[in-house]
């Protein structure tokens with residue numbers, strides 16, 4: 515048995531625009547998905563997911579998820595969750611060169627699903643890490659991030675950027691611009707998150723922005739203005755002292771302003787919602803330095819900056835807000851919680867160092883299922 519966990523994230527700046535090559539700055543937060551994987555003697559995959567929905571679910575299948583079993587939860591939720599898990603299994607099989615490996619998988623997550631906090635990326639990153647370790651292969655975080663990206667890319671029909679998966683694998687604050695992914699320094703920002711209890715449809719929202727951008731110059735300009743805001747925000751982070759326990763008010767206030775601008779532009783691109791807007795305004799009125807939606811939008815979460823308890827309290831009383839919580843910057847990305855046990859190691863092929871090719875699992879993954 516091997517257990518790995520990986521953090522969710524908030525976008526300080528840059529979601530949607532990152533899909534068109536602008537930079538984005540996601541920050542990992544201390545809400546984690548934990549995946550437990552045990553190798554099986556056959557090629558079956560059995561998945562138990564807790565906390566992903568109110569009910570959780572268990573499914574067992576052979577080979578790929580094509581033969582979907584009957585389960586007592588809404589089909590779209592199973593489709594979505596199983597799609598990511600199936601893609602993670604394919605990547606792990608390809609990385610370990612073990613196309614017939616079977617697994618018992620348990621997924622637990624305290625990251626709301628599809629709500630802009632990178633739940634799927636965290637499940638995929640932790641799942642690939644645990645499954646490859648279980649097969650005796652230890653991937654470097656960057657290769658893991660690449661494989662997790664390939665998995666998300668496949669499930670999301672090519673509409674994923676590298677931002678979520680890279681951030682979840684590496685932890686801390688990161689900067690993603692196209693294929694260029696790097697970690698950056700950031701002080702411990704006082705994130706307060708508001709969650710409306712819902713979720714957005716990332717694929718549909720990304721397609722909506724794409725269509726708008728193709729039809730209207732203003733939308734293309736808006737996307738590049740988001741890029742300008744991200745670059746300004748990055749400069750602020752670069753000048754800040756990453757070791758300061760309490761980031762100075764001036765920094766928070768400037769970052770907050772840019773978050774507000776970023777939210778306004780996302781709203782212009784049509785990806786906000788009534789509940790996201792009312793949480794954003796509640797946070798601002800409570801004295802937050804800034805607030806914006808995080809992730810694809812349409813519903814889900816907002817992120818605000820406030821070191822005081824005021825924003826969290828105000829959000830709790832805001833109609834449309836189901837939960838409000840503080841989220842620390844997660845300095846650690848993926849981590850192994852329980853390493854593979856000694857017997858499994860002895861039975862397996864032993865630990866092999868991976869050569870770091872570009873991790874193009876789409877090709878190898880196709881062979882494996």
Ligand code: PMV
Nearest residue numbers: 529530630632674675809810
């Ligand atoms: O809602 P999330 O956490 O899946 O974030 C989506 C972010 C987008 O920029 C809209 C898409 C992407 O893959 O970067």
